[in-house]
Amino acid sequence: MEHHCSILLVASLLLASPAWTSASAGSDGTGGDHRALMQFRSLITDDPYGALASWGAGNMTAPAPCGWHGVTCGVRGRRRGRVTALDLRGLGLASSGTAAPSSLSGLTYLRRLDLSGNRLGGGVPSPLPPSLEHLNLSHNALQGPVPPALGSLHRLQKLSLGYNHLTGAIPASLGNLTSLTSLGLTSNNLAGAIPSALGNLKALTGLYLGGNMLQGSIPSAVFNTSSLQKLAVWTNNLTGTLPPNTGGRLPRLTYFNVDSNRLHGAIPASLGNLTSLTILSLASNNLAGAIPGALGNLKALTGLYLGYNMLQGSIPSAVFNISSLQTLALWTNNLTGTLPPNAGGRLPRLTSFGVDSNRLHGAIPPSLCNASKLEVAQMYENSFSGVIPDCLGTHLKNLWALILDGNQLEANVDADWGFMDSLTNCSNLKIVSLAANKLGGVLPGSIANLSTSMEYLGIWRNMVSGQIPQEIGNLVNLNAIYMHLNNLTGIIPTSISKLNKLSNLVLSGNKLSGQIPPTIGNLTVLTLLFLEDNMLTGPIPSSLGSCPLQTLSLEHNRLTGPIPKEVLLISTLSDYATFQENMLTGSLPSEVGHLKNLMALDVSGNRLTGEIPNSLGDCQILQYCIMDGNMFQGKIPESLGQLKALLALDLSRNNLSGHIPDFLGDMKGLEQLNISFNNFDGDVPKQGIFLNASAFSVEGNSGLCGGIAELKLPPCSDNGSTSNNKRSHKLVMIVSIATAFLGISLLLALCVLCHQRRKLIKAEHALPLINDQFARVSYVNLMNATNSFASENLIGIGSFGSVYKGTMISHDQEVVVAVKVLNLQQRGASQSFIAECETLRCTRHRNLVKILTVCSSIDSGGLDFKAIVFDFLPNGNLDQWLHHRLREHGTHSRIDLVQRIDIAIHVASALEYLHHYKPTPIVHCDLKPSNILLDNDMVAHVGDFGLARFVHQDQTNPSDISSGWATRRGTVGYAPPGQVLTSTLHFTFTIG
Known part of the structure; x- marks a missing residue:
């Protein structure tokens, strides 16, 4: 296989050489095209649709293959009979690791190359024919960087490399492509800043950089590209603000998407000048201030996405004048005020309305029913009050989701439930969620007459009384019923057993009586069953054994048997x-x-x-x-x-x-x-x-x-403790012998350790004392200390999280700290957090890292957040000094033999302390040079106790150890000599 790949690679390189290009451009040009295509075909390892079956007819000197699948030839002039376009998109073609498109460099008249939607390996090919005007290699498996050589393809008008695995920075040389109208690098792994040179692309109409890891601000030069129509830089790590005059410099912009970044500041009112704009998406940033009323000038706008920001104030009335609007998404902000009484009457094309997770109040305006095309009404977690308009189902025939949870909506008499009767007219209805309101009265029987397409029904945490209608079994597509925390009475309807798609059934906290229906075992996809806090009687049905339950709660009932x-x-x-x-x-x-x-x-x-x-x-x-x-x-x-x-x-x-x-x-x-x-x-x-x-x-x-x-x-x-006394006597003897041996060992080590005393004492006094002043440090404190966890403050990445350098205030003084932020999506991260806290909260030693405080809170997105704050040790870790610093900085960063011996002694001291810690010894489980940190005086401190364990001293059974956690902890994979430090001090330091 290696020999075969080498032959293909050499062939590809030969074909791309200047000599070959020259030959193919000569009198035998059509033959050169034939050879280039055949070389490309030879690198294809899979052709699932047989698209290239027609290729290869005739011999190597045959005329240009203008009849082959996907091949287009010129018809006049010098291009007559020469390959000018190759379109093989979406054919599932696969190649080896060799960059197959490189073999096409001999097609000197090629203008259009579209190989998107295949499985071509290797990196972005270079060189390519300089005549290219259209290059589309998106949706492949290309890896490596974007070649700067692409900047020499001066005729290129469209470059599409999206949906690959490209890495590195965007080359500034792409700014030389002055004919370029579209640049697509979406969904790769590109990093670094957006080159300001892209502002030179005066003909550019589409810039697509979303789904990468780009940093920094959007260059001001990009906003000067007056020809730009579509700007998509979503889901990156971009920071900074939007220029105040953004809208004044992009007169042709129709699509503007910068969501899922870290932009801050206010929304520029100048965006109201983008009168051609159809999509404006600024969601999931840190934007603040009010929504500009000038956005009401965007008369062509179909989608406005401002969710997951920190916007304040009321929703401008002008926004409800955009008659073209189809999607209005303002969820998860700090918006206040009420909805205009005529909100729905001015939005005839509205299909999705999302204002959830704000602080809006007042009534839900009945005019919302005039938005007759509305499909999703999402207004949960506000303070809306009054009754739910009963016209919803009468006018909104396309409605499929009504989500009003977490408000103060009321229903006290049957008439207040009129909206439920009207919802029976919505044939596409899938979701009705009315939880955590003030709905009372009797549950209407019409709830069982809702659309058979219903999938989710939630009315939990209200004051609803009455019985669950027997006809609820008609809603055959339901997969979740949440009716808990109400005042429902009567029995659990046996018809529930007909809901063979039901996975979640939650009826707890009611006054249900009677038996659990034995037919409940027919629910063969039921995973959650909550029936606690009712008055159920009789036996637990054995038929429950047929349900694939993950959670079962039957507590606080009157079950027998x-x-x-x-x-x-x-x-x-x-x-x-x-x-x-x-x-x-x-x-x-x-x-x-x-x-x-x-x-x-x-x-x-x-x-x-x-x-x-x-x-x-x-x-x-x-x-x-x-x-x-x-x-x-x-x-x-x-x-x-x-x-x-x-x-x-x-x-x-x-x-x-x-x-x-x-x-x-x-x-x-x-x-x-x-x-x-x-x-x-x-x-x-x-x-x-x-x-x-x-x-x-x-x-x-x-x-x-x-x-x-x-x-x-x-x-x-005494009689009861004779055996214990014997064991105690034996233990005393063992301890005495061990103490004597330890004393001799300490005497031998004393001479070596004495000269370290002054340095260690100095190191201890050099570190700032923080003690408990950060005992209740918050997420906001840590975010401010690290400049919102900025990448420039990132000093390390481990298995369970990242470490940032930060500055905190202690007694009116700035203290530099290291903040370890746990990645709670990583399996084992929570356990690592607990292990590190449990270990370091009770240990005190000069050669252990010092934990200052911890943070267990909620981040700005409402997710769990856990972090540990340590003393900052400025000289990094031992691994950097032994290896990386030597390569990066030369001989000036070496550590000499004496320093190495000192560090070994420091680590040994820490391990001796841990292994004899009372009442329970501690084993580090992941000791290695990268977990040994160095302070200003090169004093070593052992850190990263995420895998540490307390070990009972009687656990000496080899079978217990070999089968337990000890065999599964520590660095996974090969660790080279010189980087392994085990808990028994069998380690090696590189001395050369």
Whole structure:
């Protein structure tokens, strides 16, 4: 394969050489075209539609192949019989890693080349025929940078390289293409700034740079391209503001899309001068201020997208005068005021209306019904009040989504529900969501007469009474019903079993009675079932075992009988299964061990008997096991010690007996333990969770003794502790021997460490002391400290997040810090955050990084945000000094042998501290040069404790270690000698 690829590459290079080009342009030009096309075909590895089957007829000296598929030849002059266009778009052609289009450089009269929609490998070909006027290589698999040589194709009018995998910066040489009318680089991985040289393209009508990683501001020169009609730079990392006179310099602009960037400032009123504009999309930025009333001058506008910004004030009345408007999207801002009474009457073409997540108030104007083409009305999370207009369904026949959640809308009498009757006229209706309002009165039966295309029905958190109509089974396409937190009564309709597309059924928090219909097992795609907090009676249907449930909540009802084993055999149960506060009887079936993916199990407050099944230990993912308030008896099974993920265990108020098992004190992740009011006896352990009186409870067990002093239990008798004394005596001997050995080791190391003392003390005093003044640091604080997490402040990227340099205020002084922002979309990032906090909050050592504070909050987009703030160590990490700095900065950045030995000692000191940390040793699990940071005096500090673990000192069983977390942590893949630092100090520093 390598030999074959080499031959193809050499052939391609030979074909692209000046000598070949010269020959092909001579008297044998048509033969040269033939050879170039045949060379291209030879590099195609897959032709799924046989498009090139007609190629290759005749010999190598035959005339130009003007009849081949996709080939066009000239008909007059010098171009007569010469290939002038090659159009092979959308044929699924595939090539090897070689850039197949490069072989076409011999087509010296080629003006148009369109190979879009194929699977051609390699990078952007260079050279290409200088006669090209149209080049389209979009939707391929091209990699690498955009060749600057493309800037020499002076005849090029259209360049399309979008939807590939191109990297690097946009070459400024593209500004030389003065004939260019369209430049398409959409959806690649391009970075860097937009070259200001693109402003030289005075003939440009379309600039498409969206879907990349471009930074900086949009060059002012681009806004001087008066011929520009379409400007699309969406989804990048662009910053800065829009120039105030933007609209005055782009008179022909029809499409302007800069959404999903980081632009700030106000929306320029001059945009109102773009009278040809049809689409204006500024969404998902940091724009502030008011919406300019001048936008009402855009009489050709069909789409206005301003959502996800920080806009304030009211919606200008002039916006509702744009009769051409089809989409108005103003969601997620800080807009206030009311909607104009005649809003809908002036928008006859409106199909989508989105003003959700603002602070609008007042009534929903009935004039909205005059927007007869409206399909989506999205107004949730505002303060709209009054009744819902009953004309919605009468006039809006195309309506398919009505979303009014989170307002103050009312319905008190039957007439107020008239809108529901009218919605039965909307044959395309799919979504009706009225949650979290003040809707009261009786649920109208017309809800069952809505369109059979209905997919989502949500009326939760209202005050609706009455019964769920039996006819609801007519809505055969429903996949979600949310009616919880109302005052509904009656039974669960058996017709629900007809909804074979239903995946979410949430009826909790009502006053439903009767039995759970056994036919509910017919819902073969049901994943969420919430029936808690009702008055349901009878048994739990065993037919539930046929539903692929992920979450099951039956708590706080009056259910009787045993827990069916079929329910415990639902392998998809993964979130939680709750049965608490019912009247369930019988034993907990051993089939509970099949819930291997379950995180939470709650059977508390029932009448369950028998022993806790040993199989419960097979639920390896279980984090919360709540079994209090039953009549379980016997001992706590040893198998529960296998629940490595367990965070909370509540076995209180049962009839359990025997000794408290030691393994409960060995469970490192256990945070809450309640075994009170049972019949336990004997000694209370003194390790692990039993050292924290606030984390466990053993009260109400009269036979217990010993334990920590806070328990105030009587001491255990000598007879009961003989074996413990023997073990203690043996432990004392072991500790004595270990102490003596450690003393000798420390004596030998003392001479080496003494000369470091002054330097270390100096380093400690050089670092600013922050202590607790940032104890409640917010997301806004960190955003300001890092200049909105600007790329220029990025100092490192790890497996679980990025580290930024920032400046914070401490006692009226600026303090430089390092902010580690967790990427919570990355699996394991949350656990890494917890591990690092748990480790560093209780450790104190001069050679460990110092944690200043943490932030667990919500970011500006409403998503979870977690970050850790450390001291900033200016000399970077050891890996940079050993390798990168040597290559980048030469010999002046070397560290000498003495410094290397010093750093080794610093790391050894930190590890010795961690491995002998009391009460529980700590293993770093990912020690390597890049995780060793250096301060001003080149003192080493061990950092990145995202994979660290507390290790019980009795865990010496090799099988436990080899099968546990120890074999799965640390840097994945090959790590070269000189970059490996293990927790046993078998590491090597490069000295040369």
